[in-house]
Amino acid sequence: MPRPSKDPRSxxxxIAADLRARILTKDLPPGTKLPSTAQLQEEYGVPNQTVQNAVAVLKREGYADSAPGKGVFVRERPQRVVAPAAFVTPSPPGESYPWLSEAERRxxxxxxxxLHVAEVxxxxxxxxxxxxxxEDVAVLRKQVMQLDEEPAELxxxxxxxxxxxxxxxxxxxxIKGGTPRALGDMGFNPHEFVDQVSTRPPTPEExxxxxxxxDISILRTFRVVYAEGRRPIEAxxxxKAGHMYELQYHHVLTPPAV
Structure with missing residues (x-):
């Protein structure tokens, strides 16, 4: 299959993709005014309507907002950083599920x-x-996680x-304390987990x-959690909406033995 010689998108x-990338790398940080229509027309060599259409895409995706009489600004909502390891271990007794605690902290x-619990x-x-x-079945728990009453994760x-x-x-x-707590109460504490991360267009349900x-891709993580002896206890x-999240992994490296 021949490789494309140019970007086939309109x-x-x-232009929206270029500005989006500049927003995500903080070259256009939250609160910054976007270049004016005239500046973007000159930069990209396009007519007014093309610039307006590009900015409309950013507004629709939640990256930018209009301030009447002042211009268009990058929204003050930074991309959310998720540390996957933070949500695997059970919460301490008396505390809520770590996902809820982390939301409150922020x-x-x-x-x-x-949404649904069944054997499937x-x-x-x-x-x-x-x-x-x-033909074997497993127990499914299907949920929507929300932040400020907006869906954040399926x-x-x-x-x-x-x-x-x-x-x-x-x-x-x-389940009070979440499913990690329930597993821990049953004697199945997480010992290790493996994540596979991919992106793709969303299904209609998603x-x-x-x-x-x-035109937004989703960020899909498939995680398998293992107890001692590498017994799988959860998959x-x-x-997540791909434009709203970044994954953050932090590993402390052990120096090689001399």
Whole structure:
């Protein structure tokens, strides 16, 4: 297949992509006024309407807002940084699920809507992680995580039936302290986890559930959590709006032995 010699997107999409990248790298930090229409016309060599269409894309995606009589400014909402390791271990007794605690720490109101709990035949990726056959089932807990009453993440968490059946994991109700606490109370504390991160266009379900603007990809994380002995105890698909999040991994490296 021949490699494309130029960007096939329309000019306004190209300009929006360029400005979006400058916003995400902080070259246009929150609160900064975007270059004027005349400046963008000159910079990109395009007519007024093309610039207006590009700026409309940024507004629709939540990157920019108009201030009447003053111009268009980068929104004061920075991209959210997620540290994946922070949400695997159980919360201390008496404390809420770490996702909610982290939201509060950042000055946001976090909430969780539990959509569905059932025994289902899981996707192949989950069956492989659990060592299940084609017709075997797992317990699914499907949730939407919200920040300030806006959908932030669509989560599908699966649990082996022999572990979850007859426990709070299989009940359609919120679990105090979250599912890591429930697993810990059952004697299955997380020992390690593996993340696979990818991006792709959203499915119709994801587009609606996350209230996404057009032409935005999702950030998909597939996580398998293991207890001691590398027993898989949870497999989770986490879907976030790709333009709103960055993943942050922090590892302390051990010097090689001399």
């Amino acid at each position: 000019r306004h999409q190209q 000055g946001l109101k976090g909430s969780i809507e539990l 035949v899981p996707p192949v990726q989950v069956r492989l992680a659990f060592g299940l056959g084609d 989560v599908y968490s699966y649990y082996p039936v022999d572990l979850a059946r007859g426990t709070p994991l299989a009940e359609k109700r919120r 587009f609606v559930a996350l209230e996404l603007p057009p 989770t698909v986490m879907v």
